[in-house]
Amino acid sequence: MSTIEDVAKLAGLSRTTVSRVLNDHPYVSDEKKKLVQQAMEQLGFVPNSAARSLRNQKTGIIAVLIPKISTSFFSQLLDVLEMKASDKGYQLIICQTQYSKQKEKNYLNLLKTRQVDGVIMTSFENEWSVIDSYLQYGPIVLCNEYVEDAHIPMVYINQAKTGYMIAKHLLERGHTQMAYCSNGIVSEGMAARIHGFKSALSEVGLYLHEKLYFEKASTYEDGKNVFAQILKMQVKPTAIFTGSDLVAAGIISEARTADWRLPGDLAVVGYDNMEIAKLLEPMVTTVVLPVEEMATKAMDVMYEKIHNKHYRSLEKHEFLSKLALRESTIYRRNLVATS
Structure with missing residues (x-):
């Protein structure tokens, strides 16, 4: 089994220099680091990571x-x-x-x-x-x-700007009756997103009706269930932000089965820009994350x-x-x- 001394001898460097390279010392030239790496590869030398961790406390x-x-x-x-x-x-x-x-x-x-x-x-x-x-x-x-x-x-x-952006897009498309899906997670980010969504609506004198707010929707099946609830409504939304491309897929699947026109009868916005968003008919407008x-x-x-x-x-x-x-x-x- 090769040792650090073997690496030093093959690289033509001191044991101290090799040790510094192995411990990521900042004052070692790239040339010496390369010589040590080449020697390690040639000898099949694997540094003792446990020992290094004890020395470095990392x-x-x-x-x-x-x-x-x-x-x-x-x-x-x-x-x-x-x-x-x-x-x-x-x-x-x-x-x-x-x-x-x-x-x-x-x-x-x-x-x-x-x-x-x-x-x-x-x-x-x-x-x-x-x-x-x-x-x-x-x-x-x-x-x-x-x-x-x-x-x-x-x-x-x-997320406040995200929610605002979604609502503004739907408003610009002429929608005034919008639905909103939440994944049920309670966090400052999720609260900020719906706040931004509502802010865009309030600017034009609209609001999000509580019956059009769907909680804990995060899967394809959840999307199907959301659409089933929409079908039963007397006054139906013309647009919906789903919070997930999977939820969007479930809604679109059921809407097409019911012979709804998309986006004519219902505009759908997803979230995450998953591959499925491009494969659906129609392809889904969705939020792209950096x-x-x-x-x-x-x-x-x-x-x-x-x-x-x-x-x-x-x-x-x-x-x-x-x-x-x-x-x-x-x-x-x-x-x-x-x-």
Whole structure:
């Protein structure tokens, strides 16, 4: 089995220099790093990561807490986070909370027990005071969440502007009777989105009727159920924001079965820009999220926090969503922008 001395001899460098390269010392030239890497590859030398962790008090691991890995947005986010972490020499462990407060605390304990160098939270269930207590053990970065009182880095979408943008688009298409679907998650972001939606309506003297507000709609079957409820209404909406491309798919499927014209009888707006949004007939106007930009920023910030050890700092990194305009809200002949 090769040793660090073997690597040093083959690279023509001192053992100290090789050790500095293995421990990511900042004052080693790129040329020497390359010589060490080549020698390691030639000898098949694998550094003892456990020993390095003890010396550096770092694990090289970042935990990412997500509610459900099956969700399109979170799977895309994880994909970019993993690539960016790898570029910086880190590995990810994926922690699926299933919206459980206890699971969330169990995974945060990885930070407390020094099994990870930092935690990226894409959602949270516990009171912020509970999460805040873990900052004494390492950095926490919020990605896709915003908390007014949190003094940590937050990478988030301005959901108020998202909701406003959706409602304005439907108003511009002549709709005055709109329905709104919520996934049932209680968060500042979700509250901001519906506030933005209602704000656009109030500007023209309209409001969101409580009977047209559908809670806990997040799946294809939920979309079918929403349309079934709409069918029973005496005064039906002419447009609906679904909050999910899967919900949109369920609504469109049932609407076509009922011989409704889309968008003539019902305009539909989705969320997430999933592939299914382009495969449906009609293709779905949907909210496009800046997933790559958000994941890149979150990992850059996490890397910085791990190394500067300033875990408490209020940093707001705001991103904006956009609409991909398609045929579920705009007739093809009037379509001016697609994505």
